[in-house]
Each structure stands twice: as C-alpha cells, then as structure tokens.
Amino acid sequence: MRFVLSCRAPQVEVATQILRALSMEGLTLHAKLAAEGIDTGFRTCGRLEVFGTMAGLEKGRLEAAHYVATTALRAEELTPAEALCLEPALNGGLVGAIYYPDETGCDPLRYVQGIAAAAVEAGVLIETGVELQALSRQGRRFLLKTSAGTRKPLLTVMATGIWSAHLLRMAGIHIPLEAGLGYSIDVANARIEPRTPVYLNEARTIVTNLGGRLRLVGLFVLGGRKGHRDSGSVRRLFEAASRGIQGADEWSSARVWSGLRPCTPDALPVIGSPPDMEDLTIATGHGMLGLQLAPVTARILADHVSGAPVTELIPLAVDRFRSWPQL
Template identity: 30%
Template sequence: MARQTVVLGAGMVGVSIAWHLQQRGEAVTLIDRRQPGRETSFGNAGIIQREAVRPYPFPRDVKTILSVLPNRRVDIRYRPAGMVNAASPLLSYWHHSGGRHYRKIVPEYASLIQLCLKAHGPMIEAAKADHLVRREGWLEIYRTQERLDKRVKEANEARDLYGVQFNVLDRQGVEAKEPNLGKEIIGAIHWLDPWTVADPGALVAAYADAFVAAGGRILQSDIHALEQDGEGWQVQTAEGAQPADQVVVALGPWSGEWLKALGYDFPTFVKRGYHMHYSTQPDTKLHNWLMDAEVGYLLAPMNAGVRLTTGAELDRLDAPADEHQLAAAENVARSIFPLDERRDPKAWKGARPCLPDMKPVIGPAPNHKGLWLAFGHGHQGFTLGPATGQLLADMMDGAPTEIDMRPFRADRF
C-alpha cells in the first residue's frame, strides 16, 4: 500500500514537493486554504534566477545603514513595530551577512541555486507550460559606471566559481534591447541563464494540475491543527481530519508559527513586498525583465501588463498594507520608462519567508518522526521550489541527494 503523505502549503515549494512525491508512487494530498499559487508565489517577479548564487545580505556598511534610517529608500522600508517584533532574527541576519559567516554561506546556497533550471525543466514539460516561459535571461540596469563596474566584478567571480553566464551592455546595447528606456541608464548586465515567467501564479497552478493528473489530490481548506497520532499524523481541517503517515510543512511565511505548537521556535521573519500592473503608453513596449539595480525595484512584461515589484519591507506578517514604497518605486520607474495607467484596483501584498542565515530549512524535523520541513527560501521560493521538491523527496525515500543537505538541516538553529 502506498505511503500516505500530506503536504501543507500550495505555493511553488509545496506543489513541487507534492509533484515529486507523486512521481515516486506515493499517495499525496496537498492542502492549502487557497488555490495553488495564489499566495506569495503569485506575486513575485517571475524569474527563475540561476544567476542568484549569492543570497541577499543585510547591509553592514555605515553609509548604507544611515541611508536606510530616514525610511525613504525605494529598495528597503521598515516599520518600528516590525523591527522590534523581529529584533532577534534581524540581529542574527546582520551577523551572518558579513565576513567568514557569509563566505561560508555563499557556496552552500549556490549549490541549491545551481539545480534550479534542471529541476524546473521536467516540471514545465509535464505541465505543458512552456508557453509561460522565456529562456532569454533578464537585464540588471545601471545609472553609474562605478556601480556597473563593481557588479561586473562580482559577476566575473560568479562565472568563475559557479558557471553563471552574462553579457555586459553599454548604452547602445541597452537601447538595442529596450529603445524606450530613459537616458539615465548607461549600461546593464544581461544575465543569460535565467528563465522568466509571464504569469508566475499560472505556472504554479500548471504544476499543480500536472500533480492531479498523475493521481495527486488537492484539498482547499483551512488548516486547524497538526497532531501526532500514534506512528502517524492527523491534519485537522475545515473538511475534517486528514490522516497521514508523513506530513510536510511548506507553509512559507506561516511555517514558523505553525511549528511553535509542536515545540519548535525557528527564528523566522518576513520581507514583505508589493506589486502593481500597468499599461504602457501608445507605441511603446517593455521587452525584457528589468531590475533598476541602484534604486531597487523590478519591471516585468507579464501577461497582466507591466508588473512593478518592490524591494523589501520589514514589518510583521499580518500588518496592514502601506503603499508608500510602491508609490516611490512607481515614481522612479515612470522617469525611465513610459508606464501608463494602473491596471489593478489595489496593490498586491505578499511576504517572503526568511531565516537569519539566508538558507531554507529542508529536511526532517529534529524531534518528530514523519514530520518534514521545507520553508525559509527568502527571495527565491519560486526559483528553488522544484529543486527543494526533488531533494526532499530523495531524503524522504532515504536516497542519495545531489548536493550535501547538511547546511539546510533544521537543527542548525
């Protein structure tokens, strides 16, 4: 008889885990209060970021920290209550963001990133979702030669160490790809490896449909409790109890709170973000995904219009939306690209699930047999979901994994 597994959370990570387990012949139920891909996975920038071999560190130089304090930057905003609430994990995040700690983290994190395209490929094929995906990379645009040169140096190191491919574009090269960009943009890095997705939520939904087509089950329901039941588990939902031999917690930014009831206290925090879609002015078009690197927002040509996604907002997960950061980003974006009217009645708000050492937890829970964890992917849940699914399925089967999973173990905290 097939092993009964319940996966909690139907974002990119949870759906990918469910798909991989189903492919191995397990009986899998995927549970979420919403349809697959409608939470954090819905609202991201839609890039499978093979180039992102270095996780985002906390600023450590005094100049940057002082520039953040007035709370007017586009790339990062904060609210005092949110900072106080997450003071301990944020201090640990700062600690891990420099020196030998960060140097150790980068190759561990990169080992996961390097699997992303190979892991997404079979899922895209199974889901017949190739129409959503472009394999042309994206542009990181710059306003000053000094900042571009610094980034090119980092890119060269990433190429030498981790095989990242890129081209450097001057102003003429940028104009060839994006003729409607403002003259402030003097150059760019064209990251060649990444794939871009015109509707991130639709890709997650397509993966979920492939999971169901292979025999998987999706239950859309509120989750009330997670309890051990002898050698197995019971997931209490609004639709009744769901028994399982094993449970996977892949609840993104909600994972930490859910696991407290089982005696775990992971130092989770969130980086919130917003997006808005826009039409473009007549006879103009955005051709590529663009990050305005020196300001800190991204423009993407999505099916729903040009999507502007913001940087990070440090606040409590459930705090009310504050659209000042989005408005600031929009104001700058309009100065370099001819955006027209907003297409959405209100901004979308989501939260990136983060841990202080910038690496996700992937593996068994330390104190509970049959409980498995996969959360804390920060900015890269969309990128890393399929790789996480493959690796966790290997671990659950007792099979060798493609990379060393010790850096991602739960008991490191």
C-alpha cells in the same frame, strides 16, 4: 524581537555557494518540467541590469564576474547606447548596464496551476480552502486539526511559508522566520513595454513583460502582514520605474499584490525533518527564491521522504537554529 539578516563574510560566501548550486539544479528542473509539457511560462528571456550610478555599476561588475565564474552562464557589460539599442524602452540617464542573456523566467501563477494540474493527473487529491488550525504529537504521529476535520496522516509535509513558524511552534519546533514584505504590481496602461526583464539596480525594482501584462516588482521590508497595502510604497515603485523606463510616469495599477517572503537568519531554506520526527517534513524559509528553488526543493523532499541519503540537507537542517532565542 526581530533578527538581523547579518552573517559574517565566510558564512555569506558559503550560503551563496549553496544557493547557487540549488539554483543551477532548479534551472535544469524548471527546463525539464517545461520540456515535459507542463505550462509554467518557462522561457529564456535574459535580464538587463541597469545602473544609474558608477558605485552601483562597480558593484554590479563584481557580481557579474562572480556569476560568470561560478555558473558558466554569460554576463556582458553594455554601454548606455548599447543598452538602449537592446532595450529601446529604457530612459536615458543610465551610466551602464549588464546583460545576462541566459537568465530564465516563468510565470508564478502558471507555475502553480501547471504543477497542480500535473499532480492531479498523476492521481493526487488536492483540497483547497482547508486551514490547518493546530498540530500536536500523538504517540509517534502528528494530529492535525483542520477546518475540514481532524487528520492523522502517515506523513505531513509542512510548506506553509512564513506561517510555518507559528504552526510548528505548536509542536515545539522552533524555526526563526521573518517576513520580507514585497509588492508585485500589474501595470494597466503601458504605452511602451520593455521586451527584456529590466532590473533597476539602485531601486531594487524589476519590470517584467509577462506577455500580455507588464509586472513591476520590488521592495523588501522586514516585518509586514498578509494583504498589507501601503500607497506610499506603491508610489515609490512607480517613481523608481519612471526613472528607468519610458512612459512609466503615466502608469497606473491594474492589480496590486503584496506577499511575505519567508526569510531565515542565514538566508538558506529549511528543508528536512526534525530529529526523531520522520513523519514530519518541513520546507520553508526560501526567502526571495521560492519559485526559483521550487523544483529542486521538491526533488530533495522526494528523495528525503523515500529514504534516500540527501547530502544537501545538512546545511538546510531543521534544527540548526536550536540555540537561537525564541522569537
């Protein structure tokens, strides 16, 4: 059984406000990590959202007005000529664009490597290639069966993305998660590279220059499994890019990656401990925002495990889906 990502309008508004507040703190913390010398590829790069239809542009204007009103960040509507002047790699055929000059980005791989290196330097022991196979309750503690033996930790933090649902079910904890499959394609042979990240609104596709490689990201398909590859989806992403970016009809892929976004029914992450299980902390369900929210999630987790009261945890509570049907 699949759940439907549909909340009523007031719930959507509340979820949007919570995510925006978390994202704004995430932005500050991403900048702080970079300022501390952790190489995550963090930069202010702006984002140019390009529209091929008036209906799309109208919707984009509303979103931009909401963004400006709630974040104090800037958004500027551009005519097609102004957009082409800012980003000469665009194709014609757009009806308008909105430029978000304060948008930031980082490189996901560099982020993970940078944070891991900083953690190791701080004395953390990281074991890679170890699979958690089962978990069960033994007295007041969890017993973890892993491919490297059995562990009985003082504290377990479960941050295993979409796989958290299955793993937690073994301990009787029910979190309805659904995979949102998406693709990330590194382009092999771009003759003309956009300088600014370009979001092709109607195609829900983004083209980002990561400095030395061009990345095409898109698609959100509910369901899917790890390592899924579908040549039709990859082709559709290239077609979408070629409607927006010059020369994209000649692109080929150097690397195709598909990933599973861990999505919750109310679009909010799940962070915290199940009732009466203080030795287990969960962080999952970040959907499309896991990288953006990574540092703020870490801050909330750190406060939570050190016993500080964390007001943010209330709407993110682990047991908020207890009345949901088991998937």
